[in-house]
Amino acid sequence: METITVSKEQLHDEARRLRYEESYNFLIDIVGMDYGDSLGAIYYLSPSQKPEQVVALKTSTTNREQPELFSVCDLWDSASVYEREVYDFFGIRFVNHPDMRRIFLRHDWKGFPLRKDYDADPAINPVPLESERIEDMERVPSITIKMGERVEETHQAFADGDYVVNFGPQHPAMHGVLHLRVSLDGEVIKKIDPVFGYIHRGIEKMCESYTYPQILHLTDRLDYLSGTMNRHAVCLCCEKALEVEVPERAHYIRTIFDELTRIASHLLGWGCMCMDMGSITAFVYGMRDREKIMDIFEESSGGRLMPAYATIGGLAQDIHPNFQKKVKEFIPYMRKMLKEHHLLFTGNPIARGRMEGIGHLSREKAIALGATGPSGRASGWHNDIRKVEPYAAYAKVNFEEVLRPGGLTFDRYIIRLDEIEQSLRIIEQLVDNIPAEGGYAAKTKAVIKLPEGDFFQRVENARGQFGVHITSRGDKTPYRVKFRSPCLTLVGALKAIAPDTKVADLIMLGASLDYVIPCIDR
Amino acid sequence: MEVKNIRIPNMQYEDFKDNEYLEGYVRELRKNGVNIFVGKISDFINWGRSNSVWPLTFATSCCGIEFMCVGAARTDFARFGWEVTRNSPRQADVIFVCGTIVHKMAPVLKRLYDQMAEPRYVMAIGSCAICGGPFKKSYHVVQGVDKIIPVDVFIPGCPPRPDAVLYGMMQLARKIKVQNFFKLPDEAKGKAEAPLTTNPINR
Numbered sequence: 001m002e003t004i005t006v007s008k009e010q011l012h013d014e015a016r017r018l019r020y021e022e023s024y025n026f027l028i029d030i031v032g033m034d035y036g037d038s039l040g041a042i043y044y045l046s047p048s049q050k051p052e053q054v055v056a057l058k059t060s061t062t063n064r065e066q067p068e069l070f071s072v073c074d075l076w077d078s079a080s081v082y083e084r085e086v087y088d089f090f091g092i093r094f095v096n097h098p099d100m101r102r103i104f105l106r107h108d109w110k111g112f113p114l115r116k117d118y119d120a121d122p123a124i125n126p127v128p129l130e131s132e133r134i135e136d137m138e139r140v141p142s143i144t145i146k147m148g149e150r151v152e153e154t155h156q157a158f159a160d161g162d163y164v165v166n167f168g169p170q171h172p173a174m175h176g177v178l179h180l181r182v183s184l185d186g187e188v189i190k191k192i193d194p195v196f197g198y199i200h201r202g203i204e205k206m207c208e209s210y211t212y213p214q215i216l217h218l219t220d221r222l223d224y225l226s227g228t229m230n231r232h233a234v235c236l237c238c239e240k241a242l243e244v245e246v247p248e249r250a251h252y253i254r255t256i257f258d259e260l261t262r263i264a265s266h267l268l269g270w271g272c273m274c275m276d277m278g279s280i281t282a283f284v285y286g287m288r289d290r291e292k293i294m295d296i297f298e299e300s301s302g303g304r305l306m307p308a309y310a311t312i313g314g315l316a317q318d319i320h321p322n323f324q325k326k327v328k329e330f331i332p333y334m335r336k337m338l339k340e341h342h343l344l345f346t347g348n349p350i351a352r353g354r355m356e357g358i359g360h361l362s363r364e365k366a367i368a369l370g371a372t373g374p375s376g377r378a379s380g381w382h383n384d385i386r387k388v389e390p391y392a393a394y395a396k397v398n399f400e401e402v403l404r405p406g407g408l409t410f411d412r413y414i415i416r417l418d419e420i421e422q423s424l425r426i427i428e429q430l431v432d433n434i435p436a437e438g439g440y441a442a443k444t445k446a447v448i449k450l451p452e453g454d455f456f457q458r459v460e461n462a463r464g465q466f467g468v469h470i471t472s473r474g475d476k477t478p479y480r481v482k483f484r485s486p487c488l489t490l491v492g493a494l495k496a497i498a499p500d501t502k503v504a505d506l507i508m509l510g511a512s513l514d515y516v517i518p519c520i521d522r
Numbered sequence: 523m524e525v526k527n528i529r530i531p532n533m534q535y536e537d538f539k540d541n542e543y544l545e546g547y548v549r550e551l552r553k554n555g556v557n558i559f560v561g562k563i564s565d566f567i568n569w570g571r572s573n574s575v576w577p578l579t580f581a582t583s584c585c586g587i588e589f590m591c592v593g594a595a596r597t598d599f600a601r602f603g604w605e606v607t608r609n610s611p612r613q614a615d616v617i618f619v620c621g622t623i624v625h626k627m628a629p630v631l632k633r634l635y636d637q638m639a640e641p642r643y644v645m646a647i648g649s650c651a652i653c654g655g656p657f658k659k660s661y662h663v664v665q666g667v668d669k670i671i672p673v674d675v676f677i678p679g680c681p682p683r684p685d686a687v688l689y690g691m692m693q694l695a696r697k698i699k700v701q702n703f704f705k706l707p708d709e710a711k712g713k714a715e716a717p718l719t720t721n722p723i724n725r
Contacts, residue, residue, distance in 0.1 A: 177630075291596050
C-alpha cells in the first residue's frame with residue numbers, strides 16, 4: 001500500500017490532487033492518531049475505478065492544546081462524519097467543517113478519550129442522571145476561514161420555526177438506539193440530523209489495553225450480525241502482519257462460516273424490513289430459517305450468535321463431524337424457502353408500491369458517501385471486497401457480485417435476497433472440498449506480538465466494507481486500533497436519500513440500508 | 523378444595539380467626555350440591571398477572587437479537603402469554619434490558635423505567651446489563667443497570683441463549699405469583715426508598 005506523508009498545511013492541496021487528478025473518489029476511512037508528541041490523522045483512499053488500489057495519506061500536528069487540521073469534507077461527503085469522530089476522540093478540530101459537534105459523547109464530556117493522556121477516572125465523567133438537553137444538541141460550532149480570516153461561530157442545526165420530530169433513541173422500529181431528529185414540512189421530510197452515541201462502548205480504547213487474541217472477542221460484538229466476518233478481518237490483519245501461513249482447511253471453513261453468517265444477517269435484515277412495512281409473518285419466517293444456521297454454528301463452535309470461531313492462525317477448534325451433512329441439508333432447504341419468501345412478499349403489490357420509486361441513491365452519491373456493501377451495489381457500484389481483493393477461499397469459487405443499476409429501495413431489498421442465493425452457491429462449491437490435511441490452525445506463539453508498523457485489512461461483511469487498522473509498536477497490545485464501520489456511512493446515506501420522502505417511509509428507508517447501531521457507535 | 527389448603531405466604535392457617543365458620547359454610551353448600559371453590563382473590567389475580575406480562579420493546583445491542591429469537595418461531599414466548607410487546611413504556615409491565623447501557627443511554631433508560639406503571643419489573647439480560655460484561659473496562663459503560671434501576675431477574679450470558687431468557691422469564695412469573703397483590707403499592711414505596719444494587723457482583 002502506498003503511503004504519502006504531508007504536513008498539515010499541504011494536506012488539503014494533496015487531498016484535492018488525489019481526488020480530482022488521480023480520481024481517488026472513495027474515502028474509506030479517517031483514522032485519528034495520537035503519536036505521543038503529535039496528533040494526526042490517516043486518510044485511506046481508493047479510486048472507484050480500481051477498487052483494489054488503496055493509498056494512505058498521513059498528516060499530523062504538534063499542537064496538542066489547540067490541534068487543527070483542514071477539513072476534506074468538501075472533497076468527500078463521508079469525511080463529515082469521520083472528521084467529527086476524530087474530533088470527538090482526539091480533540092482535533094477541522095477548519096471549514098460546518099458541524100464540529102461531538103459525535104458519540106455528550107457535549108459536556110470532559111477530555112478526549114482516545115488520547116494517550118486521557119484520564120479515565122469515573123469521578124471526572126460520572127454516569128449522568130439527566131438527558132442531554134435539546135438546545136445543547138442543536139448548537140453547532142464551526143471554524144471557517146472567510147476572506148483570509150479565521151472565524152469561530154455557532155449556528156443552529158435547524159432553522160427557527162422548523163417542525164422537528166424526534167425518532168428514538170428508544171423507538172420500536174429504529175433497530176437499536178439511534179436518535180434521528182427530523183424536520184418536517186407537513187408530511188414531507190426536510191432534513192435529518194442523526195444523534196449517535198447511545199451505545200458507544202469505547203471498544204477502540206479498550207483494544208489498546210487488550211492483547212490481540214482478546215480483541216477478537218470485542219469485534220464479534222461490534223456488528224453482532226456479521227460477527228464472524230469482523231473477527232475474520234482482525235485475524236487476517238494480524239496474520240498479514242505476522243506472516244503466518246494459515247492452513248487451507250481453515251480458509252475454507254472460515255469462508256463457509258462467513259457466508260452462513262451473511263445469510264443469517266440478510267434473513268434478519270429482510271425480516272425486519274418486512275416487519276417495518278407491517279408484515280410480522282415475514283419476520284417470523286426469516287427467524288425460523290435463521291435458527292437452522294444457528295444450529296450449525298452451535299454444533300461446531302458452541303456459540304449461536306457469537307461463534308467466536310476464527311482465531312489468529314486458524315480456527316478455535318475443528319468442525320463437528322455433522323457439519324458438512326447439515327450444511328448440505330441447509331442449502332436445498334434455503335433455496336426452497338427463498339422461493340417462498342419471494343412468493344410471500346416480493347410479489348405483493350402493496351409492498352411493491354411502497355418500495356418502488358422512492359429513496360433514490362445515485363452511484364456517484366453512494367461513492368461520495370462511502371455507502372458500501374449491498375446498499376452501494378444496489379446503486380451499481382462495484383465494491384465487493386470478495387471480488388476486489390479476494391481473501392480466504394473466495395478466489396477459488398465462482399460467484400456473481402450482484403449489481404443493480406436502480407439505487408431505489410426495491411433494489412436494496414431484492415439485492416439481499418439475491419445475495420443469499422450467491423452465498424449458497426459459494427457454500428455449495430466449498431463444502432465438499434474442504435481439504436482434510438494441514439490441520440485447522442497454524443501454530444502461533446503463546447504471546448502474539450505484531451511487528452512495528454501500520455496494518456490495514458478490509459473484508460466484506462453483511463453491510464459493506466469492514467476495515468481494521470492496527471498500529472503496532474511491537475508490544476503484545478496494539479498502540480491504536482480503528483474499525484471502519486460500514487454502518488456509519490449508511491446513516492449518512494439515509495441523511496441524503498430521506499429528504500423529500502414522506503415521514504411514514506423513513507423507517508423503511510432505514511431498514512433498506514440495514515444498519516446496525518452498535519457497529520456505528522463502537 | 524378444602525379450606526385448609528388456603529396458602530397465604532404471610533398469613534398462617536392458625537392466624538385465621540374464623541376457620542370453623544368458613545369450613546362449615548363450605549361443607550353445607552357442598553352437601554346441597556353447590557360446587558364451591560374457595561381461594562384467595564390475590565392468588566387469582568397473580569395467576570392472571572403472571573401469565574400476561576407485557577414486555578417493552580427495548581434493546582440496545584447483541585442480546586436484542588436473542589430476544590427477537592425468543593419471540594420468533596422456535597422458542598415462541600407467546601406460549602407463556604408474554605408475546606404482546608409494547609412500544610410504549612406506559613403500557614408495559616416488564617422492561618428487558620437487552621444489551622449494554624452506556625452513559626448517554628442511562629438517563630433514557632431511567633426515564634423509560636419511570637414512565638412504566640406499577641407494578642413494574644426489570645430483567646437484566648446479558649453480562650453487559652448485569653455488570654458491564656466484556657465492556658467493564660470502558661470509560662463510557664454503566665457497570666450494571668442495577669446502579670440506575672432496581673432489577674428483579676438477572677440472566678447471565680453473552681448473549682444468553684433464548685432458552686436461558688425463557689427460563690429467566692419463568693423465574694419472574696414465579697416471583698409475581700408469590701407477591702401479595704394488595705400490598706404491592708407499599709412494596710413499591712419501599713422499593714423506591716431502598717438503596718439500589720442487589721447484584722452480588724457489584725456489591
